[in-house]
Amino acid sequence: MTPAYRLLLCGFLACALAVALLLLRVTAPYGRHARRGWGPAVPAPLGWFLMELPAPLLFGALVLWGEGPQDAPTWILLLLWEAHYFHRTFVWPLRLRGQRKPLPVLVMLMAIAFNTANAWLNGAWLGWMGPGYPEAWLLDPRFLAGVALFVSGYAVNQHSDRILLRLRPQGTQGYVVPHEGLFRWVSCPNYLGEIAEWCGFALAAWSLPALAFALWTAANLVPRAISHHRWYRRTFQDYPPERRALLPGVL
Ligand SMILES: NC(=O)c1ccc[n+]([C@@H]2O[C@H](COP(=O)([O-])OP(=O)(O)OC[C@H]3O[C@@H](n4cnc5c(N)ncnc54)[C@H](OP(=O)(O)O)[C@@H]3O)[C@@H](O)[C@H]2O)c1
Numbered sequence: 001m002t003p004a005y006r007l008l009l010c011g012f013l014a015c016a017l018a019v020a021l022l023l024l025r026v027t028a029p030y031g032r033h034a035r036r037g038w039g040p041a042v043p044a045p046l047g048w049f050l051m052e053l054p055a056p057l058l059f060g061a062l063v064l065w066g067e068g069p070q071d072a073p074t075w076i077l078l079l080l081w082e083a084h085y086f087h088r089t090f091v092w093p094l095r096l097r098g099q100r101k102p103l104p105v106l107v108m109l110m111a112i113a114f115n116t117a118n119a120w121l122n123g124a125w126l127g128w129m130g131p132g133y134p135e136a137w138l139l140d141p142r143f144l145a146g147v148a149l150f151v152s153g154y155a156v157n158q159h160s161d162r163i164l165l166r167l168r169p170q171g172t173q174g175y176v177v178p179h180e181g182l183f184r185w186v187s188c189p190n191y192l193g194e195i196a197e198w199c200g201f202a203l204a205a206w207s208l209p210a211l212a213f214a215l216w217t218a219a220n221l222v223p224r225a226i227s228h229h230r231w232y233r234r235t236f237q238d239y240p241p242e243r244r245a246l247l248p249g250v251l
Contacts, residue, residue: 020219047103051111066127146204153196
């Protein structure tokens, strides 16, 4: 690890902590939490496409054109990352057509900065900065558990987002209480799935940049899940009282 890389990584980790503290006080102003005073906005599909694009492109380019994946675990980590980000960048925006709240340009720019830094740190690590993996890593319990956690989180995230996107009647911008799937137990299973995915990736990659990414994801999504949960309770008198924000029975 070069000194410059170490410095960037430390800065990235420190930002995750700062972001968590900030987002516990100020809810990111998009979706149901959109409000005046955050500048111009773009249509949600365009915003999501632009802000996610650096993640699959930069990460893929760095891993493939660094020294290239030299071992099977690196290929698998590349596949997991691209499976998530191909969907998020190219498929998710298409599914957002219709009555979606516009995305503030400021939120989009912050997400572009995050995705660029994150893709660079993780792509450079897998592409040439890190030590690579021995073939035996394929059977290491950390790798196997990490891949299983990623795949389960991916399935939960996709399934829960699919439920949410079907809730809104055509031509409306309102919200409906979800009851299907893991929504029976928590308000934000899509965020739970996303956090599980990147914790799984960090376990399988067993690297500091992947751990930093998992912490960033939690820093973003734990406060947002709490905000969503409070919003549901404020908005719907009959909101199921036993439902928690993110973790069944815990939070
Ligand atoms: N890795 C990260 O740091 C990170 C950060 C943010 C998001 N994400 C991921 O990106 C995806 C989308 O995030 P998000 O924050 O937009 O999620 P969200 O607030 O749950 O909304 C998802 C979509 O469903 C709609 N929706 C949500 N609840 C609804 C309800 N009760 N009734 C009707 N429609 C509803 C939203 O419409 P509106 O937009 O009009 O509210 C939006 O189009 C998730 O999978 C999340 O995990 C990841």
